[in-house]
Amino acid sequence: MTATIERHETRTTQTTTTTAVEPAALLTTLYAAIAAVADIDPDVLGSDRAAGRDLLGLAGAARAAVAALGRNPGHVVTDAPGVVVVRELVAATRALAAATADPAYA
Numbered sequence: 209m210t211a212t213i214e215r216h217e218t219r220t221t222q223t224t225t226t227t228a229v230e231p232a233a234l235l236t237t238l239y240a241a242i243a244a245v246a247d248i249d250p251d252v253l254g255s256d257r258a259a260g261r262d263l264l265g266l267a268g269a270a271r272a273a274v275a276a277l278g279r280n281p282g283h284v285v286t287d288a289p290g291v292v293v294v295r296e297l298v299a300a301t302r303a304l305a306a307a308t309a310d311p312a313y314a
Contacts, residue, residue: 231273231308238301241266245297250290260293267293270300279307 241263245253253260264285271281282303285296 231277231304234269234273235301235304235308238266238270238297238304242294242298242301245294250294253290253293255285255287255289255293260288260290263293263297264288267297267300270304274300274303274307277307277310278312279303279310 245259245263253263255261255264268284268286271284275281282299285292288296
């Protein structure tokens, strides 16, 4: 007697998508984000809220761009109250602006 057993295999593949963004375009977005949050109560911009997470994502993109330019990106903030989130956005923007102003970048 022969028994046939069907065997199903499922494989999960992790895919990473990377999008290249010009530093100048990213800086424009960062400056616009800073201007947009300038008059907003920082308490609503904590990392526990969607807006705060989005701002930290922008700051992270800026720091990644700084690293891609071969500079020290500094410390990445992932969890913080609103005032620190805004400070991180400004610091990451300054780091990217400084990295792109470097004559080695041109």
